[in-house]
Amino acid sequence: MKWNVPNILTALRLLAAPGVAVMFLYFHRPWADWFALLLFISAAATDWFDGYLARAWKQTTKLGAMLDPIADKAMVVIALMVIVGYSSMSPWLVLPATVILFREVFVSGLREFLGDTAGTxxxxxxxxxxxxxxMIAIAVLFAQGVFEHYFGAMTHGAVMLGHAGLWLLWIAAALTLLTGYDYFRKSIPYLKE
Structure with a gap:
């Protein structure tokens, strides 16, 4: 196992994922919203930096290639779970979150099944x-929670942030479906055994 700066950043992002949920266990709102938002944004930023540094410093490793998608999925899945859990369970939020969660699990299963041929x-x-x-949609939805606690749930700004977060989540869900279909299509020749 080779630990370099990009791999350490990825590992920190992986550890930060459950930290988002922990904020809501140990802090009251709005502090939990603030801490979760800051932790999520900081961890999401490392997603770009670890890949950039690994390529720039020629430090790409199998460990990093394995941990990076796990960290991304953990961040998204845990954050969506928290957001849905603290929401009004609106179908406008639950449906795109379900699409995203299903695709992440489905593609992970495909990769596991394909094993060595997962390079496809x-x-x-x-x-x-x-x-x-x-990541952007989730950050906006966390920001809505912060905004609601300071200015009230029905203020114009909170409502606008909520609508923007939902629109962004639906866009993310659409992209998630497209990429899930693309990965499934590419795996079909290997599933015909």
């Missing part, structure tokens, strides 16, 4: 945009 499911540029859209 390399991360595409669209999948990178999907992850970016997910």
């Amino acid at each position: 499911l390399k991360v595409t540029q669209l999948a990178k945009w999907k992850t970016t859209a997910q």
Whole structure:
């Protein structure tokens, strides 16, 4: 196992994922919202930095290649679980969250099943945009929680943030479906055994 700066950043992002949920266990709102938002944004930023540094410093490793998608999925899944759990369970939130969670589990299962042939499911540029859209949508939804506690749930700003977060989440869900379909399509020749 080779530990370098990019791998350490990825490992820290992986550890930060459950930290988002822990904020709501140990802090009252709005502090939990603030801490979760700051932790999520900080961890999401490392997603770009660890990949950039690994390529720039020629420090790409198998460990990093394995941990990076796990850290991304853990961040998204745990954050969505917290957001849905603290929401009004609106179908406008639950449906795109369900699509995202299903796709993440489905593609992980495909990769596990394909094993050595999983190279056929390399991360595409669209999948990178999907992850970016997910991270932005989740950050906006956490920010809505912060805004609601300071200015009230029905203020214009809180309502606008909520609508923006939902629209972004639906866009992320659409990109998630597209990339899930693309990975499934690429795996079909290996599933015909």
